[in-house]
Amino acid sequence: MPILEDTAERSSKPAGSTGPVVTVDTDSIPVPDRFGWWKDMAGQAIMPVSLRSPYASDFKGRAETVQLPHSPSGTFTYSPMSAWRSPVQIRRQDPEDYFLVLVGGGSSIRLEQGRGIACLEAGEMALFSTSHPLAVEFVDKGRPCQSTQFRLPRTVLPLAGGRADGLLAEPLSTRSGSGALLVPYLKGLADAVRDCGPAELARIGAIGVDLAASLLAAHLGDEDGLPVETRQAALLARINAFIDHNLPDPELRPAAVAAHHHISVRTLHQLFRSEPESVSATIRRRRLEHCRADLTDPGLRRLPIGEIAARWGFRHPADFSRTFRHAYGVPPSEIRVNR
Numbered sequence: 073m074p075i076l077e078d079t080a081e082r083s084s085k086p087a088g089s090t091g092p093v094v095t096v097d098t099d100s101i102p103v104p105d106r107f108g109w110w111k112d113m114a115g116q117a118i119m120p121v122s123l124r125s126p127y128a129s130d131f132k133g134r135a136e137t138v139q140l141p142h143s144p145s146g147t148f149t150y151s152p153m154s155a156w157r158s159p160v161q162i163r164r165q166d167p168e169d170y171f172l173v174l175v176g177g178g179s180s181i182r183l184e185q186g187r188g189i190a191c192l193e194a195g196e197m198a199l200f201s202t203s204h205p206l207a208v209e210f211v212d213k214g215r216p217c218q219s220t221q222f223r224l225p226r227t228v229l230p231l232a233g234g235r236a237d238g239l240l241a242e243p244l245s246t247r248s249g250s251g252a253l254l255v256p257y258l259k260g261l262a263d264a265v266r267d268c269g270p271a272e273l274a275r276i277g278a279i280g281v282d283l284a285a286s287l288l289a290a291h292l293g294d295e296d297g298l299p300v301e302t303r304q305a306a307l308l309a310r311i312n313a314f315i316d317h318n319l320p321d322p323e324l325r326p327a328a329v330a331a332h333h334h335i336s337v338r339t340l341h342q343l344f345r346s347e348p349e350s351v352s353a354t355i356r357r358r359r360l361e362h363c364r365a366d367l368t369d370p371g372l373r374r375l376p377i378g379e380i381a382a383r384w385g386f387r388h389p390a391d392f393s394r395t396f397r398h399a400y401g402v403p404p405s406e407i408r409v410n411r
Contacts, residue, residue, distance in 0.1 A: 091265075091266050091267070092138055092139045092140070092265050092266070092268065092273055093136065093137070093138055093139075093262045093265065093266050094135075094136070094137050094139065095134070095135070095136045095137075096113075096134070096135055097132075097133060097134035097135070098110065098131060098132055098133045098134070103129075103130065104129075106130075106131045106132070106133070107123070107125060107128040107129075107131040110123070110131060110133045110150065111123050113133075113135060114148075114155075117135065117137060117144075117146050117148075117221075118146070118171065118221055118223075119157065119165075119167065119169070119202040120157070120161050120164070120165055121155045121156065121157045121161065121206070122155065122156050122157070122158065122161070123153055123154070123155050124153060124154045124155075125151055125152065125153035125154070126152070126153075126212070127151035127152065127153070130151075131150075131151050132150065132151050132216065133148065133149065133150035133151065134148070134149045134150070135147075135148050135149075136148075136262055138261050138262050138265055139273075140265075140273055140274075140276065140277035140280070141270075141273060141274050141277055142225060142228045142277060142281070143222065143223050143224060143225070143228065143277045143280055143281050144223050145220060145221065145222045145223070145258060145261055145280070146220065146221050147176070147218065147219075147220045147258075147262070148218065148219055148220075148221070149176070149216050149217070149218045150210070150216060150217055150218075151216060151217070152210050152211065152212035152213070152216075152217055153210050153217075154207075154208065154209050154210070155206075155207075155208045155210070156205075156206060156207045156208070157202070157205055157206040157207075158205060159205055162202070162203060162204070162205070166202055166203050167202050167225070168202060168203055168225070168226045168227075169201070169202045169223050169224060169225050169226065170199055170200070170201050170202075170223075170224040170225075170226065170229060170236055171199070171200050171201075171202070171221045171222065171223055171224065172197055172198070172199055172221070172222040172224065172244075172254070172258075172284055173192075173197065173198055173199075173200060173219055173220070173221050173222075174195075174196075174197045174219065174220040174221075174222070174246075174255060174258055174259075175192045175193060175194050175195065175196050175197070175218075175219055176194060176217070176218025176219055176220065177194045177195075177218065178194060178213065178215060178218070179193075179194055179210070179211070179213070179217045179218050179219065180192065180193055180194075180210075180211040180213065181208060181209070181210055181211065181217075181219060182208070182209040182211065183198055183200060183206075183207075183208050183241045184206070184207040184208070184241055185200050185201065185204055185205070185206045185207075185240045185241040186204055186237065186240045186241060188239075188240050188241030188242045189241055190241045190242060190243050192243060195246060195255065196243055196244075196246060197243070197244045197246050197251065197254070197255070198241055198242060198243055198244055199236060199239050199240055199241075199242070199244065199288065200240060200241060201236075201237065201240055204237075204240065220258050220259070222258055222280065222284065224281065224284055228281055229281065229284070229285055229288075230285050230298055230299050230302050231285060231288060231289065231292070231294075231297075231298075232297070235292055235294070236288050236292075238292065239288055239291055239292065242291070244287060244288075244291060245287070245290075245291070249286070249287065249290055249310075250283045250284075250286040250287040250290065250306055250309075250310070251287045252313075253283055253309050253310060253313050254280070254283045254284060254287060257279070257280055257283060257309075258280070261276075261280070264276065278305070279305060279309060282301075282302045282305035282306050282309070283305075283306055283309055285298055285302050285306075286298065286302065286303070286306035304343060307333065307335075307343065308343050308344075308347075310333065311329060311333060311340070311343070312354075314329065314332060314333070315329065315351075315354060315355055315358065316358065319355070319358055319359050319362060319384055319385055320383055320384055320385050321385060322385045322386070322387045324355055324385060325352070325355075326340055326341070326351045326352060329351060355385075356395065357399070359384045359385050359386065360395065360396060360399050360400075362384045363380055363381060363384050363386070363392070363396065363404070364396075364400065364407060366380045366383075366384075367380060367404055367407045367408045368407060368408070373408070377389070377393075377404050377405060377408070378392075380404075381404075392404070
């Protein structure tokens with residue numbers, strides 16, 4: 073039985089032991105054994121490493137892992153420490169995986185691997201490999217450190233010839249392109265998958281791999297070398313993020329979406345053929361969902377229904393009321409009255 077699942081069974085938090093999300097912490101471990109347990113857990117969840125911490129005698133840690141089929145993710149909160157992986161450890165066990173590490177709020181990490189040195193602050197990201205010696209310093213700022221690791225097995229990463237090795241311990245952009253999408257993907261992953269079945273878990277995991285591959289390929293200057301499916305999936309993720317960000321704009325239509333992404337409207341519709349809804353239906357549904365949330369928000373009770381509709385891109389109150397009734401079976405006013 074995996075360490076995380078075993079510890080979850082002994083934990084006083086049974087909710088963490090069900091579904092694709094497993095949450096455990098050192099609270100259920102005797103104090104003298106906590107640092108040793110954390111070493112074993114890290115060795116399984118990430119890779120075998122050596123650890124040292126000035127807080128070893130009173131170590132605190134928490135791990136929340138998302139068990140995706142090929143690319144699991146874990147968010148770890150822990151006392152400051154140092155980690156290193158030696159050639160001996162690599163020879164003993166090398167899963168031949170890459171990991172993207174995203175630094176959590178208030179933390180700093182110094183990562184060394186190959187010829188690269190990355191000094192990362194909160195919100196920044198870098199790549200490391202299980203196949204090369206590694207040194208990591210989780211900087212002691214007088215508070216717990218936090219980071220998220222996203223596993224990318226070589227067998228699923230569509231970059232030929234180990235080209236990703238050229239990006240080890242190099243800061244990766246998280247402010248634009250695929251990096252800007254990958255950060256909220258990783259941060260929201262646990263909440264997004266709690267009730268998902270196997271097929272949806274596989275689909276969500278594939279989205280993450282496609283975004284990661286697109287990010288790495290952009291840094292390598294080799295986006296055209298990615299499989300067509302990967303490029304299309306990354307483009308679709310960017311389009312969906314653009315739609316979510318621009319829902320209040322009443323001019324948000326398929327033509328505007330296509331123009332922003334420098335593709336034809338026909339290409340846009342082709343991208344959405346594999347989706348449950350068309351582009352227009354996606355925009356309409358997401359606008360309605362926001363309107364419904366606002367209508368049931370007690371803090372917005374004094375805001376007129378017409379203003380709520382307008383703030384999410386509906387120009388005409390009558391059209392909004394008709395569309396809302398068609399979607400939910402009742403007029404917007406009844407949703408507000410019944411809450």
